[in-house]
Amino acid sequence: MAATKNDIEATHVVKEYLPGFADFSHFIASDYSLSIYRKFATLGARNLLYLQAELQLLETRLHDLDEADQLVIELSDVAEEKQKVERGARSWEDLEQQAEDGDEQQAEKLKIIYKIRKLMQEYEEALLRRNEVLRLEKPEKSPFNAFKAWFRRDPPVLWGSGFRLLHYEEDMIALGTQDEPDRMSALLHQCLGYRLRVERETPRSWGPMYYYPVERVAFIVGLMSIIVSAALLVGAIMALHFVKPMGIRLGLVGVFTTLFAASLTLLTHARRIEVYGATAAYAAVLVVFISVNN
Known part of the structure; x- marks a missing residue:
């Protein structure tokens, strides 16, 4: 994913490209998320x-x-x-x-x-x-902002008819689309994207830029998903083991089941029917545990 940051100084500089379409094509090819074009709807x-x-x-x-x-x-x-x-x-x-x-x-x-x-x-x-x-989907906000900021430099990147590329922003599509990020991935990108950045060699005329690997965010979110799932399952079993009144036990089942469903929605791309299925299975495990240890 590409983005711009004014307070980051480019540490690696490569040669300048021919201004215009040549330079623009190198910029687009520098990251798949920058493959943004007109749809001509x-x-x-x-x-x-x-x-x-x-x-x-x-x-x-x-x-x-x-x-x-x-x-x-x-x-x-x-x-x-x-x-x-x-x-x-x-x-x-x-x-x-x-x-x-x-x-x-x-x-x-x-x-x-x-x-x-x-x-x-x-x-x-x-x-x-x-x-x-x-x-094809619309470009994501972060790379599209980077795309627009780079294209609208002074002097303009393209002249003639090419100058009107962004006159219809709602008509833009992205070829390098990825799965829509879950809420946690979007939050990590927004809060920690700067710290996860990877610097690349870019021409000085492009201005300060950084890239962040989507794989790092996916790994962090995946690790969090494992930890949260395990904690909810083990925590629920331990709570049900030490709590004996049936009314409180059923209340705990409801609380932990709700937390499990919320974690699925927050940390994964699971569809609604998949959330229902996984939540039902989780609740069934807790009910079986109560029946065995009653």
């Missing part, structure tokens, strides 16, 4: 609407040609003409042959079919790609 929707409209137009034209052929089959008094149109409607080979023989209507139908085939592929691929883009 409006343009993406507009592109799909254009493709959709083109397909709808071709669909209408093909439908009109089908209706014209249907009228010939139903109303024509010329048996040969009716058979020809019906063969073209039922047989792909006849449709191609009639188009090659100069039948303008069948040639037009074949042309529309080929256009639909190509455009449908483009439309479906665009839909699937857009669906993948929409699944």
Whole structure:
């Protein structure tokens, strides 16, 4: 995770990069959490609407040609003409042959079919790609603030159209997304992130920067989870062992079960159903202990 800190002096300096896109690309590549780009939500929707409209137009034209052929089959008094149109409607080979023989209507139908085939592929691929883009999450607050602070330096990093990159901050997405941090990880990052920092070699023009490894925070939170879980289980068993009145015992079961559920929510990414399941199992252990030692 990357962030900026004004009171940290960069101890390692590397060569400067070519200002502009070259320098910007090196900055983004310096940490995966800085892979932040425009989603182009409006343009993406507009592109799909254009493709959709083109397909709808071709669909209408093909439908009109089908209706014209249907009228010939139903109303024509010329048996040969009716058979020809019906063969073209039922047989792909006849449709191609009639188009090659100069039948303008069948040639037009074949042309529309080929256009639909190509455009449908483009439309479906665009839909699937857009669906993948929409699944990407917004950048996390800390790296996005570092990204914005670096980009808005004076003089501007990019000129021309590139200067408008952050004009639509709500339209930004992060490629290097990670799992949403649990509450304890977020708290440790906010309070101890500075002490967990790892300095890297960066150009002097980037300004003072530091990085902190997510693995360290995850290790600390994991260790805390083990200690808290063990303490809640052992503490509950010891309390239930020394307390004899059943009413107080049941009250202790409720208290420790609540604390266990709270610790799961605070220290892990467990979903609600997983919290319910683990809490029920924990309570069941305590109830069994009471039954055995009653």
